[in-house]
Amino acid sequence: MPNGVAKRDLPQKICPVCERPFAWRKKWARDWENVIYCSDKCRSAFPAGTPGKA
8 A cells, every 4th residue: 555544544433333443444435424333234233323232
């Protein structure tokens, strides 16, 4: 990645369901502020508006 940013320097968030860190992805570039979950599996684990571990 000579012209980009090193993976270790990308912004990260913590998934409220699995509590694991996940890093910024190019497909999330326009919507990073609204990304909450790390995957579709975690997104479907809780109904909308109720993030958190059971």
